[in-house]
Amino acid sequence: MNSILHISKTIFQKSQVEFAAVTVRMSSNCVFCKIVSKKTPSNILHEDEQFLVFPDISPAGKHHLLVIPKEHIVDIRSLTSKDIPLVQSMEQVGLSVLEKTGGDPSSCLTGFHWPLHSVSHLHMHVISPQVEGWVKSVQFSGCFFGSTESAVKMLEGK
Numbered sequence: 001m002n003s004i005l006h007i008s009k010t011i012f013q014k015s016q017v018e019f020a021a022v023t024v025r026m027s028s029n030c031v032f033c034k035i036v037s038k039k040t041p042s043n044i045l046h047e048d049e050q051f052l053v054f055p056d057i058s059p060a061g062k063h064h065l066l067v068i069p070k071e072h073i074v075d076i077r078s079l080t081s082k083d084i085p086l087v088q089s090m091e092q093v094g095l096s097v098l099e100k101t102g103g104d105p106s107s108c109l110t111g112f113h114w115p116l117h118s119v120s121h122l123h124m125h126v127i128s129p130q131v132e133g134w135v136k137s138v139q140f141s142g143c144f145f146g147s148t149e150s151a152v153k154m155l156e157g158k
Contacts, residue, residue: 027072032121036070046097051090053097056125060136063103065126067094073122076112076151080158087124087155091148094126103128109140111147124148 026033034040036052045065046053056064067090073079079087095105108128117123131140139145146154 027121030072030119030121032068032119032123033072036068045101046093048093051093053093059127060125060131060133060140061109061127061129062132063098063101063108063126063128065094065097065101065103067091067097067124067126069122074120075117075122076114076146076154079122079155081155084152084155087148087151090124091126094124098126098128109147111145111149112151113139113145114151116144 026037031040035042035044035054042052042054044052044054049070051067051069053065053067056066069086069090076087091110094110095108098108099105103126105128107130108126109131110124110126112122112124125140125145127140131137
């Protein structure tokens, strides 16, 4: 029993280094956690140990991907400066998948909805070549959306 406790403690300590934000393995009522656990179908374009990438169900452009961590993290505001590498990794993965699916990483928008968001599970939007339509333009304006760069700057102050 002590060895099980030791293994659990080691895993917990490792996860705290990777994610300084408060995380929960899965949330039973979170649609993105259901996609991670394969309880809800999705067109998964990329999966690795940390992230999933899939198309947004309500695209704002020709290419609109979501990058989510497998760990349940509520939103960008729940992160700290220690989580900047997580945000940067999300962007790198998203840009790589964007390029593989025919989008142009040099002409895209990446970032997060804040202060408001529709799903309380951290997710990065990757949109290329641009946001289309006036409703989507409002949703992805500076009032409701922050770029990855602005998210990193916000986290540097935490």
